Amino acid sequence: MKTYYTIVLFSLLSFNIISATDYHVGPGQPLTNISEVPWDALQAGDKIYIHWKSTPYYEKWVINAQGTAQNRIEIIGVSGPSGQKPIIDGNGAVTPTYLNYWNEVRGLIKIGGSSVPSDGLPSYITIENLELRSVRPAYTFTTDNGQTDTYASNAASIYIEKGEHIIIRDCIIYDSGNGIFIGANNGQSKDILIANNYIYDNGIVGSIFEHNTYTEALGITYEYNRFGPLRAGANGNNLKDRSAGLVVRYNWIESGNRQLDLVESGTSALYNDPSYSTTYVYGNILIEPNGAGNSQIIHYGGDNGTTSQYRKGDFYFYNNTVISTRNSNTTLARLSTQDETMHSFNNIIYTSNNGSSMAMINGDGTINSYYNWIKTNWVDSHSGSGTVNDQGNNLTGSEPLFVDFNNQDFNLQDTSLLIDAGSAIPSIHLPDHDLLNEYVMHTNSVAKQVVNTLDIGAFENLSALSVSDFPQERILLYPNPSASLVFLKNIEPNTIKSIAFYSVSGQLVLTSTDTAIDVRAIASGIYFVKVNALDTQAIFRFIKQ
Numbered sequence: 001m002k003t004y005y006t007i008v009l010f011s012l013l014s015f016n017i018i019s020a021t022d023y024h025v026g027p028g029q030p031l032t033n034i035s036e037v038p039w040d041a042l043q044a045g046d047k048i049y050i051h052w053k054s055t056p057y058y059e060k061w062v063i064n065a066q067g068t069a070q071n072r073i074e075i076i077g078v079s080g081p082s083g084q085k086p087i088i089d090g091n092g093a094v095t096p097t098y099l100n101y102w103n104e105v106r107g108l109i110k111i112g113g114s115s116v117p118s119d120g121l122p123s124y125i126t127i128e129n130l131e132l133r134s135v136r137p138a139y140t141f142t143t144d145n146g147q148t149d150t151y152a153s154n155a156a157s158i159y160i161e162k163g164e165h166i167i168i169r170d171c172i173i174y175d176s177g178n179g180i181f182i183g184a185n186n187g188q189s190k191d192i193l194i195a196n197n198y199i200y201d202n203g204i205v206g207s208i209f210e211h212n213t214y215t216e217a218l219g220i221t222y223e224y225n226r227f228g229p230l231r232a233g234a235n236g237n238n239l240k241d242r243s244a245g246l247v248v249r250y251n252w253i254e255s256g257n258r259q260l261d262l263v264e265s266g267t268s269a270l271y272n273d274p275s276y277s278t279t280y281v282y283g284n285i286l287i288e289p290n291g292a293g294n295s296q297i298i299h300y301g302g303d304n305g306t307t308s309q310y311r312k313g314d315f316y317f318y319n320n321t322v323i324s325t326r327n328s329n330t331t332l333a334r335l336s337t338q339d340e341t342m343h344s345f346n347n348i349i350y351t352s353n354n355g356s357s358m359a360m361i362n363g364d365g366t367i368n369s370y371y372n373w374i375k376t377n378w379v380d381s382h383s384g385s386g387t388v389n390d391q392g393n394n395l396t397g398s399e400p401l402f403v404d405f406n407n408q409d410f411n412l413q414d415t416s417l418l419i420d421a422g423s424a425i426p427s428i429h430l431p432d433h434d435l436l437n438e439y440v441m442h443t444n445s446v447a448k449q450v451v452n453t454l455d456i457g458a459f460e461n462l463s464a465l466s467v468s469d470f471p472q473e474r475i476l477l478y479p480n481p482s483a484s485l486v487f488l489k490n491i492e493p494n495t496i497k498s499i500a501f502y503s504v505s506g507q508l509v510l511t512s513t514d515t516a517i518d519v520r521a522i523a524s525g526i527y528f529v530k531v532n533a534l535d536t537q538a539i540f541r542f543i544k545q
Helices: none
Strands: 005-010 017-025 047-051 061-064 073-076 087-089 108-110 114-116 123-128 131-135 140-142 149-150 157-159 166-169 172-176 178-182 190-195 213-215 218-223 240-241 245-250 253-255 260-262 278-282 285-288 296-298 313-318 321-326 330-335 342-344 349-350 356-363 364-371 374-376 387-390 394-398 402-403 409-412 437-440 446-448 476-478 487-488 496-503 508-510 514-516 525-533 537-545
Touching: 108 514, 131 157, 157 172, 166 364, 172 178, 213 260, 245 321, 285 296, 330 342, 330 364, 349 356, 356 374, 356 387, 394 487, 402 525
Parallel strands: 017 047, 047 073, 061 108, 073 123, 087 131, 108 157, 123 166, 131 172, 157 178, 166 190, 178 213, 190 218, 213 240, 218 245, 240 260, 245 278, 253 285, 260 296, 278 313, 285 321, 296 330, 313 342, 321 349, 330 356, 342 364, 349 374, 364 387, 374 394
Antiparallel strands: 005 017, 140 149, 402 409, 437 446, 476 487, 487 514, 496 508, 496 525, 525 537
């Protein structure tokens, strides 16, 4: 007999009863296997807790249920004693026999498209804190009718055939054809958030058609994700998207054939939507390593030849830090037609090669450039095509003065000329696309603190901050820099659960639970300090002298 816990909520106005069930899966839990969860009968508010165990779960399933804004259906991984996420492994995974759904070869966790559960539009679904892997040829699985089958090349760790109000958060996704695949399904897929994930090592060797993520939806936001290189020999892009209403903000995107491939939708519900021709990319770190496929970092427009469906319109690209370490030419962006316009401002565009190896544009279209920092001797184009309009206040130089380029700390040194050199965000982008946060290595974020005016690039230099710059209710770490003691202000000691100091490479080097912290034992350098309290969290960038 299955054991579960039930919460009953009573509506005093309507006398309707909404029941929500918590299902716990794993060692020592009421359910041993994921297949014991009634995936065919989920209700709004149900929560499935998959607890970590020392071996992977070799299981796969479909979700086709409807939550609500107030009562989402949540699939949540419960971490192990050292923070390990539960692993769901597709190689050898078994499908519950009581489910019946199509395209089993396309996904490990599938959302939408089934006979059992009965088909509908899945909504308000959250997938969180899982490690998902190994969904590609020649890996095999057991189908819902007990047969052995092989995954398709375009299989994904998470395959959304259709769904709305979906969140994929804090997962590790790798070793699949596509890490995440989302189909538009005639515009039914909408309102998608992909946040705080580590996505890498996906793709098919020798193929250009599979990517770390491949998405098409109406309204999709990527934020705080770390995108790493694809599988060795895979020729796909890092983030490929065909959506309307796309926002890519505060992500770390490293390598890929292109870091961003933002092309046309084939679905009229998307390409006729008013949001289709406006795309936002801001606050990201885009890294082009030597030899990483195409020399173009961004492609914007379309790739199927039907130019009437291309994105066109306005591509807003601001406060990004773009890094190329290619020993040959690099191009920032390829625009597909004369109807695509890229508005580029407040960006660092840096190459470790000579400045003339960096070009702004390839193909057609126009880049309007202002308040950017670009390496001296940069060129408009290596091919002689496309138009770059210099709209003023662009800076050039040999180095932006990063804190530690070799260790990928792209914060600005206190003496950098890029500090306070940016433009205010135009009012047409406010408040929805203001710069409110910054990416923190890795898959974390911190609230952006603007001193005077915006700096150029993804990171704001905080050396000029003093106690008076902070609202009194905000936690403060001071003095910063420091060689001996640092203190936390505006927090009660008895509310602190943990204080952790991490190196820029992510190594834990110091812990405390006190508001006065002795840092003399750690080496000089840059650290990120994460404060975890009863009712809040805070992350600081700290310099140990």
